[in-house]
Amino acid sequence: MDIQSMDKEYIAGTYNRFPITIVSGKGSLVYDETGKEYVDMGSGIGVTSFGIADEAWQQAIIHQIGQVQHMSNLYYTQPCAQLAKLLCEKTGMKKVFFSNSGAEANECAIKAARKYACDKYGPQRHLIVTLKNSFHGRTLTTLAATGQDHYHELFQPLTPGFLSVDAGDLETIRYLATQGKIAGVLMECIQGEGGVLPVSREFAQGLAELCAKEDILLMVDEVQTGNGRTGALYAYMNYGLKPDVVSTAKGLAGGLPLGATLLGEKAEKVLGFGDHGSTFGGNPVSCAAAVSILSRLDDALLAQVREKGDWLKEAFSGAPGIEAVTGMGLMLGLKTTKPAAQVVKDCMEQGVLCLTAKDKVRLLPALNIPWEQLQRAAQVIKAACAAPNQAV
Numbered sequence: 560m561d562i563q564s565m566d567k568e569y570i571a572g573t574y575n576r577f578p579i580t581i582v583s584g585k586g587s588l589v590y591d592e593t594g595k596e597y598v599d600m601g602s603g604i605g606v607t608s609f610g611i612a613d614e615a616w617q618q619a620i621i622h623q624i625g626q627v628q629h630m631s632n633l634y635y636t637q638p639c640a641q642l643a644k645l646l647c648e649k650t651g652m653k654k655v656f657f658s659n660s661g662a663e664a665n666e667c668a669i670k671a672a673r674k675y676a677c678d679k680y681g682p683q684r685h686l687i688v689t690l691k692n693s694f695h696g697r698t699l700t701t702l703a704a705t706g707q708d709h710y711h712e713l714f715q716p717l718t719p720g721f722l723s724v725d726a727g728d729l730e731t732i733r734y735l736a737t738q739g740k741i742a743g744v745l746m747e748c749i750q751g752e753g754g755v756l757p758v759s760r761e762f763a764q765g766l767a768e769l770c771a772k773e774d775i776l777l778m779v780d781e782v783q784t785g786n787g788r789t790g791a792l793y794a795y796m797n798y799g800l801k802p803d804v805v806s807t808a809k810g811l812a813g814g815l816p817l818g819a820t821l822l823g824e825k826a827e828k829v830l831g832f833g834d835h836g837s838t839f840g841g842n843p844v845s846c847a848a849a850v851s852i853l854s855r856l857d858d859a860l861l862a863q864v865r866e867k868g869d870w871l872k873e874a875f876s877g878a879p880g881i882e883a884v885t886g887m888g889l890m891l892g893l894k895t896t897k898p899a900a901q902v903v904k905d906c907m908e909q910g911v912l913c914l915t916a917k918d919k920v921r922l923l924p925a926l927n928i929p930w931e932q933l934q935r936a937a938q939v940i941k942a943a944c945a946a947p948n949q950a951v
């Protein structure tokens with residue numbers, strides 16, 4: 560049985576895969592089973608931060624796998640402690656909880672906000688406010704946090720105590736805050752799955768002021784925007800925010816599963832012994848991989864991300880068939896005249912892998928994608944957007 564039929568036969572039908580089987584890659588180039596080459600402008604949905612099979616990343620993993628591949632959280636291990644120190648030093652946050660995915664990183668943030676508010680104000684203060692059109696994960700609780708009804712319909716009842724408001728609607732949040740109902744606000748600075756939509760600076764700053772005044776935890780979901788993606792180490796830094804809690808995952812370990820929830824001054828002591836845990840969380844191999852990634856996200860690399868992002872924006876702005884370009888750094892959305900899915904399909908045929916997000920073509924290339932490959936991909940994408948729509 561060939562791979563695609565085997566997959567269809569035995570894997571739950573939750574994914575609508577493209578008809579190619581990827582067998583290998585190097586950096587921002589990947590190869591399918593026929594040997595066809597693609598420039599990877601999706602990096603596994605913003606995961607392979609330094610591309611496929613990056614040398615330094617591989618060495619970090621191989622070294623750690625030869626030392627110890629897993630230990631329970633009953634014992635100390637070096638990579639986990641070293642990564643937590645790096646994350647705190649680079650952000651000014653105080654403590655880290657490690658998990659395995661973005662959804663789990665958000666679960667931890669939500670638990671921290673609930674407990675912070677309950678300890679201080681009592682259990683009636685438990686509401687978590689999120690934004691409409693957001694995406695926070697697929698567990699029942701992070702689905703409740705996700706402000707898109709179509710994700711909810713089939714799985715009722717979801718975890719109670721969540722409310723989503725329009726991005727920009729500070730007044731509703733202010734009203735609920737003065738009623739003493741809100742434990743925390745969770746938001747993405749740039750909604751990724753929602754269509755690469757940045758929140759406005761005024762809203763973000765107004766929200767931060769309100770949260771500080773009312774002692775509400777400001778929690779930023781940096782699962783997609785984090786770890787250099789937007790040209791800042793974390794996207795909240797572009798907004799001059801000082802969040803109380805930050806969740807991240809996707810690109811953190813460059814392609815191994817790892818989630819992290821960073822707790823600032825207010826929340827650093829909220830989670831105590833027995834309050835939370837994870838068998839795989841803080842896995843030494845994942846953490847060693849993340850140390851390799853994070854220690855290379857320096858000013859020079861971030862400047863490169865901004866430069867490449869600006870170049871792409873410039874290349875796409877006003878191009879035929881492209882109506883708007885949104886996003887920051889190497890997290891970009893293209894509003895195209897043709898359906899985004901059609902553009903992505905055409906690009907794939909021409910050897911470029913792109914993503915969609917709602918009605919946008921979404922680009923999340925590796926942070927170190929070589930200029931030549933970036934330019935080649937941009938040319939293919941522009942041509943696909945400009946070409947007349949083919950009847951299917």
Ligand SMILES: *Cc1c(COP(=O)(O)O)cnc(C)c1O
Pocket residue numbers: 659660661662663665694695696697747751752780781782783784808809
């Ligand atoms: C991908 C994503 C998640 C969920 O991450 P998983 O690792 O799939 O659980 C949560 N929030 C945001 C903003 C994301 O982009």
